Structure formats: C-alpha cells, structure tokens
Amino acid sequence: MIALLTFAQPLGFAALLAPVLFLVAARERGKAEPRLVGSLEIWRRVAGDRQEANRARKAPLTPRIWLMALAMALVGFALTKPSWTTAAEPRIWRVVLDTAGSNGLPARDGSDAGPTRFDQAVARGVDWSRENCSGDQVLWLGAQAPDGTVVVELCAPGARPSKAFLDRARLSAIPRSWEIFDAADCLWLPTSGVPEPPRYAARPSLEFGVAPGPVQDLGGGEALWLDAAGNLSSDLLPPDLPRPSLRLLGEITDAGTALGDLARIWAASRGLAITVGESSQPGEVLFIRSGGVPEQGAPDAGATLGRDGWRARASWPENGELVMAGLTWLGYQDRPLVRWRAGAIDVAFHQLDQVSGDPAAFAVSWATLFEQAALPGDGIVSVAERRAASLPKLLRGRAEGATEVMPAKDTPLAPALAILAACLLFAITFYGGRPTG
Amino acid sequence: MNAKPSKVARNPADRQVGAFDLPAVPSPRVRFDERFPTRLEGLEARFRALKLRSEGAGGARLAGPGEEFIGHRPFREGEDPRNLDWNLFARFDQPFVRVFKREASERWAVMIDTSASMGLGKPGKLQAACEVAAGLGAIAHAAGARLLLVAAGASFEFLRRTDLKPMLRFLEGLVAEDGEGLGTLVASGSTSQFLRDTGRLFAIGDFWDLDAKDLLGLAGRDRELFLMRMLSPEELDPIGYLRNRELEWPMDMIDVEDGARMRIGEEAARAYEHELEKDLERWERQSAGHRAKWHLATSDDSMEATFAGVLGL
Numbered sequence: 001m002i003a004l005l006t007f008a009q010p011l012g013f014a015a016l017l018a019p020v021l022f023l024v025a026a027r028e029r030g031k032a033e034p035r036l037v038g039s040l041e042i043w044r045r046v047a048g049d050r051q052e053a054n055r056a057r058k059a060p061l062t063p064r065i066w067l068m069a070l071a072m073a074l075v076g077f078a079l080t081k082p083s084w085t086t087a088a089e090p091r092i093w094r095v096v097l098d099t100a101g102s103n104g105l106p107a108r109d110g111s112d113a114g115p116t117r118f119d120q121a122v123a124r125g126v127d128w129s130r131e132n133c134s135g136d137q138v139l140w141l142g143a144q145a146p147d148g149t150v151v152v153e154l155c156a157p158g159a160r161p162s163k164a165f166l167d168r169a170r171l172s173a174i175p176r177s178w179e180i181f182d183a184a185d186c187l188w189l190p191t192s193g194v195p196e197p198p199r200y201a202a203r204p205s206l207e208f209g210v211a212p213g214p215v216q217d218l219g220g221g222e223a224l225w226l227d228a229a230g231n232l233s234s235d236l237l238p239p240d241l242p243r244p245s246l247r248l249l250g251e252i253t254d255a256g257t258a259l260g261d262l263a264r265i266w267a268a269s270r271g272l273a274i275t276v277g278e279s280s281q282p283g284e285v286l287f288i289r290s291g292g293v294p295e296q297g298a299p300d301a302g303a304t305l306g307r308d309g310w311r312a313r314a315s316w317p318e319n320g321e322l323v324m325a326g327l328t329w330l331g332y333q334d335r336p337l338v339r340w341r342a343g344a345i346d347v348a349f350h351q352l353d354q355v356s357g358d359p360a361a362f363a364v365s366w367a368t369l370f371e372q373a374a375l376p377g378d379g380i381v382s383v384a385e386r387r388a389a390s391l392p393k394l395l396r397g398r399a400e401g402a403t404e405v406m407p408a409k410d411t412p413l414a415p416a417l418a419i420l421a422a423c424l425l426f427a428i429t430f431y432g433g434r435p436t437g
Numbered sequence: 438m439n440a441k442p443s444k445v446a447r448n449p450a451d452r453q454v455g456a457f458d459l460p461a462v463p464s465p466r467v468r469f470d471e472r473f474p475t476r477l478e479g480l481e482a483r484f485r486a487l488k489l490r491s492e493g494a495g496g497a498r499l500a501g502p503g504e505e506f507i508g509h510r511p512f513r514e515g516e517d518p519r520n521l522d523w524n525l526f527a528r529f530d531q532p533f534v535r536v537f538k539r540e541a542s543e544r545w546a547v548m549i550d551t552s553a554s555m556g557l558g559k560p561g562k563l564q565a566a567c568e569v570a571a572g573l574g575a576i577a578h579a580a581g582a583r584l585l586l587v588a589a590g591a592s593f594e595f596l597r598r599t600d601l602k603p604m605l606r607f608l609e610g611l612v613a614e615d616g617e618g619l620g621t622l623v624a625s626g627s628t629s630q631f632l633r634d635t636g637r638l639f640a641i642g643d644f645w646d647l648d649a650k651d652l653l654g655l656a657g658r659d660r661e662l663f664l665m666r667m668l669s670p671e672e673l674d675p676i677g678y679l680r681n682r683e684l685e686w687p688m689d690m691i692d693v694e695d696g697a698r699m700r701i702g703e704e705a706a707r708a709y710e711h712e713l714e715k716d717l718e719r720w721e722r723q724s725a726g727h728r729a730k731w732h733l734a735t736s737d738d739s740m741e742a743t744f745a746g747v748l749g750l
Contacts, residue, residue, distance in 0.1 A: 035679075036462060038554030038672060039645035040692040042716065043699050046708035062685060 012079030078417035102192035102385035105211035117191035130158030142169025192385035219271030242283030250290025464561025550642020552618030558669030558736035620646035
C-alpha cells in the first residue's frame with residue numbers, strides 16, 4: 001500500500017501566504033505600537049541611548065501570535081482540500097505482442113501507425129498504456145526469431161518501446177501461446193486470430209482485414225494462395241522469396257545415417273534445400289542438431305528407445321543436462337534426448353543404431369516431428385493468420401474492472417484541519433487574556 | 438457670579454500641531470452619570486458628620502484661619518504652628534490649636550488642568566479631576582464656603598445648592614485640549630484676580646507642564662494650597678499596565694501635547710518608573726516645605742477614595 005497526500009485545490013496553497021504576511025506584520029507591528037503619554041520629559045531623561053538601541057528592535061513574536069499564524073496556516077492548508085489517499089503499489093502491466101508471422105502482414109487501412117499489423121498493434125498498446133497505466137510501469141513482451149527467445153522492455157505508460165526491441169520482436173514467426181498471459185495485468189495485442197477471448201486480460205479492438213498471400217509451400221516453386229475474397233488457389237511463389245531450406249548439424253544427420261537419410265527424404269518431399277553447418281540461411285524452416293562427440297568419461301546410456309524399436313546411445317556431461325530449449329519429444333530416465341521448438345530440433349544422442357523394427361513407423365514418427373517443428377518459411381503465412389486478425393470488440397479485462405486492484409481510498413483532511421484551527425482560535429480567545437490596546 | 442464655559446467643545450480627533458495630525462486622546466470629555474449627584478450628597482453628609490465629630494475636639498483639615506473662634510483641640514503633627522494657642526501651651530505644657538467656625542464669606546478655588554494629557558486613561562484624568570472638583574463643591578457648600586472653579590479660559594462660581602446642576606454642566610463642558618494646562622493658566626497671570634479672596638486653593642491636574650515651584654508660589658500666608666496630582670495607571674506603572682494587557686515592548690511613546698515620539702524598551706520603562714517615583718517624592722517634599730497639602734491619585738480611583746486620602750472622609 002502507498003499513502004499519498006493529494007490536494008483537490010492546489011491553488012489554495014496561495015492562502016498559506018496569509019500567515020507569513022501575518023507574522024511579518026506582527027513583527028513589524030512593534031515598531032508602530034503607539035502609547036499616548038502626557039509628557040515625554042521623564043522618558044527623555046531615562047531613555048537616552050536606550051532609545052537608539054530600541055529603534056532597530058522588532059517586536060517579539062509571542063506564542064499567541066504563533067498560534068494565530070498556525071491557525072491561519074491550517075485554514076489555508078484546508079483550502080487546498082487535502083486528502084490522504086491510500087492506493088496499491090505501482091504495478092507492472094504486461095503488454096503481450098503477437099509472435100506469429102502475421103506480424104508482418106500489411107494492415108488494411110495503413111494508418112500513420114505503420115504499414116503492418118505489428119505497427120498498428122504496438123500503437124494501440126501505447127495508447128492503452130497511456131490511458132490505463134498511469135503511475136505504473138509497462139513491460140512489453142515479444143519473442144524473436146528464429147528460436148522464439150523472449151525479449152522484454154520496460155517502459156513508462158504511453159511510451160513507445162525502443163526500435164531495437166520492436167525490430168527483434170516483429171521478426172518472430174512462432175505462434176503465440178496466449179493462455180499463459182491471461183491475467184488481470186496483461187494486454188493482448190494479437191495480429192492473428194486468437195482461439196479463445198481472454199477471461200482476465202485486456203484486448204483492444206484491432207481490425208486488420210484479410211491479407212492475401214501464400215499460405216502453404218507446395219514445393220517446386222508453387223504455393224497455395226489466399227485471395228482477397230478468402231478463396232484458396234494454387235499459384236507460383238513470389239520470385240523474390242528465398243528458397244526454403246533445411247539445415248543439419250552433427251554426425252547422426254550426415255548422409256548415410258538413418259536420421260540423415262530420413263531428413264533428406266523429408267526435405268526433398270517439401271522442396272527444401274539442404275544446408276549443413278552452423279550458419280543459418282535465409283528461408284530456413286528447420287534446423288536439426290545432433291549431440292556430437294561425447295565428452296571423455298561422460299556417463300553413457302544405451303537403450304532401446306521409442307516405440308519403433310530403434311536403439312540409440314547418448315551421453316550427458318557430468319555437470320548437468322545438455323543445453324536444450326523447447327519441448328521434450330523423447331527422454332530417458334528423466335533426461336531429455338530429443339527436444340523441439342518452432343524451427344529447431346535438438347537431438348542429444350550421438351549414435352543411432354540401425355532400425356530393427358518397422359522402418360515405416362520410424363519414418364512416420366520422425367517426419368511428424370519435422371512437420372511439427374518446421375516454420376512456414378518466408379512469406380508463407382497460414383490461412384488462419386491471414387484471415388482472422390479482426391478484433392472489433394474492445395475487451396477491457398479485469399485490470400480495469402479493479403476487482404483485483406485495491407481501489408484508492410480518500411480520507412479528506414479539510415474538516416479536521418478546520419476543526420483544529422477553530423479549536424486554536426477558541427483557545428486563543430478564551431485564554432488569551434484581555435484585549436490588547 | 439456664575440460664568441458659562443467659554444470653551445466650545447470640538448472634536449478631539451481633529452487635534453493638530455503644525456501640519457501634523459496628533460493622535461486623538463481616548464477620554465477627552467467629562468460625563469457625570471445620573472447617580473453622581475447622589476454620590477455628592479453622600480460625600481457632603483460624611484463631611485458634615487466629620488465636622489460635627491471634630492469640632493472642638495479634632496480637626497477637619499479644612500478648618501483654618503479667618504473664622505469665628507469656637508474652641509480648642511489638640512495639635513497634630515504637620516499642622517501649621519501659627520494656629521497654636523501659645524497661652525494654653527504655656528499653661529498646660531501641651532499644644533492646642535484654636536478652632537474657628539467657618540465664615541460664610543470664605544472662598545475656595547479649584548484650578549482644573551484641561552490640557553490634552555488630561556484626556557488619557559480610562560476613565561480619563563479629566564473625568565476624575567472634575568469629579569473631585571464637584572466633590573469639593575459639595576464639601577465647600579457643607580463648610581459654608583463659596584467655590585470657584587477655574588479652568589483655562591472659563592470659570593464657574595458655586596454659591597448655593599441650586600448651583601449644583603449648573604456646576605456639573607460646567608464641568609461637563611470642559612475638554613482636554615492642547616495648551617489648556619495649569620501651566621498656561623499660571624503663566625497667564627489671571628490667577629491673581631481670583632486668588633485675592635481665596636482661602637483655600639486646590640490645583641488638580643497631572644502637572645506635566647509645571648515645575649513644583651510654579652504652583653507652590655500660589656500658596657500664601659492666608660491661603661492653603663492643596664496639590665492633587667492626577668495620573669493615569671499607565672503613567673504610574675507602565676510595565677505592569679502593559680503586561681496586564683499582554684502588550685510587548687518596545688512601544689512608541691507619543692506625547693499627546695506635541696506629537697513627539699520615542700521608541701521605549703522595557704529597560705527604559707523600568708528606569709522611567711524609578712525616575713517618576715523620585716519626581717513624585719520631590720513634589721511631596723517641596724509641597725511640605727511650602728506647607729501645601731500633597732495628594733497623588735490615579736484616574737481610576739473613585740472620587741470617594743480620593744477624598745478619603747485627602748480629607749480622611
């Protein structure tokens with residue numbers, strides 16, 4: 001909780017000049033406090049030098065004067081209508097950017113915010129944070145290609161994130177998982193369809209319309225296209241797009257190995273080029289990396305793995321697991337052997353024996369994984385993303401409903417100040433003795 | 438002889454000296470309330486009672502020369518030794534003074550200070566002085582004497598009881614104004630006219646514009662002089678007076694007569710009180726030296742209290 005002193009009428013502070021002027025006047029008043037006397041003869045006789053000494057002296061400020069000034073100050077302070085406001089701590093709101101390829105699709109109206117859906121979504125998020133996050137902070141969340149690494153930037157309400165952050169975030173091509181951000185302090189900025197509307201998060205109205213273009217690579221330079229009317233048809237890929245490719249790294253993906261041969265067959269069926277090595281290429285839709293040479297003395301595991309009867313040998317460093325991001329597709333004794341994420345597959349084992357079981361089952365199993373992990377490729381955006389980015393309804397979310405946010409509580413102080421001032425004046429009047437003069 | 442007040446009361450707020458406005462004095466005028474004549478009757482009654490008790494045995498201090506001899510009483514310290522009956526002193530080896538019945542023709546005179554400074558105090562010093570003067574009128578009537586009231590530029594003679602109300606009106610016509618003090622009256626030389634037949638002379642005022650010798654010179658072989666100095670409480674005890682009113686030093690002291698101003702601190706005020714005390718002692722000492730009666734009163738003293746101090750009433 002944070003307690004703040006707020007003032008409904010800040011101009012009332014001008015009234016605080018009154019007690020200051022009063023004190024100055026009271027100080028100066030001593031110079032002009034006149035007393036009539038019948039004769040100054042004796043005064044002259046006795047004053048002498050004392051008169052000069054007294055000339056520069058100012059009247060002392062008595063407790064009575066101080067109390068009166070205090071009462072005036074209290075009244076002046078009350079005129080500002082102060083109130084004691086208790087509110088929740090400043091919060092960090094989360095603005096969640098889409099990570100799908102629809103980020104780069106052109107917006108229908110192409111307003112000043114920018115030509116793409118991503119630009120307009122960001123602009124809408126900036127407006128929303130300005131209107132709803134006053135006094136708090138805003139954490140922008142995105143994910144960058146090719147591996148979906150989360151990128152964040154903390155901004156003030158109404159501030160646009162930096163260009164470097166937006167450039168990284170707009171390049172991702174991985175479907176966003178929105179559900180994990182369905183919280184009262186979140187704002188969704190989807191540029192593609194969202195399966196379910198949020199229960200708690202806010203979502204602004206965004207209407208992009210259909211973005212015609214290729215939705216699936218058919219191989220051989222052909223693709224399936226979505227036109228402006230929403231119809232699908234086969235046509236050639238745009239000639240300026242790079243050819244989609246599969247990149248392989250590691251011994252077990254070499255030609256002549258079971259996995260390498262399978263990957264090449266799958267690539268050929270998809271019309272993908274094969275690249276080998278660590279450097280990524282434009283248009284790369286999948287990167288398969290095998291575990292490489294085991295370290296000396298590392299524990300070695302060999303077992304019949306999977307449901308297809310094939311055997312593999314894997315080794316793990318002493319100090320922990322292999323650095324593998326993504327979802328585990330295959331594991332051994334609580335240790336991951338194969339993990340995948342959009343655009344990449346990491347394989348921990350360094351030796352894959354010949355398949356002893358059904359070769360077709362082996363091929364289907366791995367090909368399914370390849371399809372699951374493969375990116376659509378540059379310029380290829382799914383039908384759902386090209387069609388669905390039309391969110392005309394503003395969902396405010398519960399953050400603005402304030403059921404989870406403690407409402408600010410105002411305690412007006414002006415009446416108490418006025419009563420205190422009145423008590424002071426009463427005390428001055430009652431105990432102040434006889435009137436002056 | 439009755440004389441109407443020659444002074445026309447004007448607004449005291451219009452006081453000026455030269456081109457400068459002077460501050461208005463707080464109590465420049467005199468007003469007698471409806472109970473005041475009753476108070477005068479009470480004072481007269483007390484004087485008659487005292488006179489009856491003292492005749493032949495003790496002395497009203499107002500008894501004196503120029504009267505029909507009615508007896509003797511013991512001599513009291515401070516009395517004029519000329520009243521001693523030396524024959525009795527030689528016979529009984531104790532001092533006795535002769536007591537006389539007042540002659541109807543004896544005249545008393547009261548000089549009233551009406552300077553601006555007499556308007557100070559609440560009630561004003563002039564108010565208190567005029568009440569005492571009216572009381573002297575009542576006592577003079579009881580004593581069978583004529584009373585002449587003299588203020589600057591005006592006079593009134595109180596001869597008979599019917600003159601009581603006109604006397605009060607005369608006194609109510611007096612105003613504390615600039616340049617109308619006893620000093621002016623004495624310096625004008627007009628006192629010689631009415632002093633000729635005056636057996637007792639009363640001077641009532643604050644005496645700020647006088648030296649003691651100016652007044653004491655009015656005492657004569659056949660004339661008793663009573664000096665009744667009237668000061669306001671603030672003049673007599675400025676520190677205590679201002680402390681009671683929660684006023685802080687320093688103060689700008691303004692002379693009501695000429696508008697002169699002085700900044701006075703509390704230290705100087707203490708010195709003033711000391712100096713004033715010495716000044717009053719000197720007046721008293723000099724008065725005794727001239728066989729004049731001296732009395733110091735404050736403007737908030739009642740008339741009765743003043744007469745109790747002066748005459749023992």
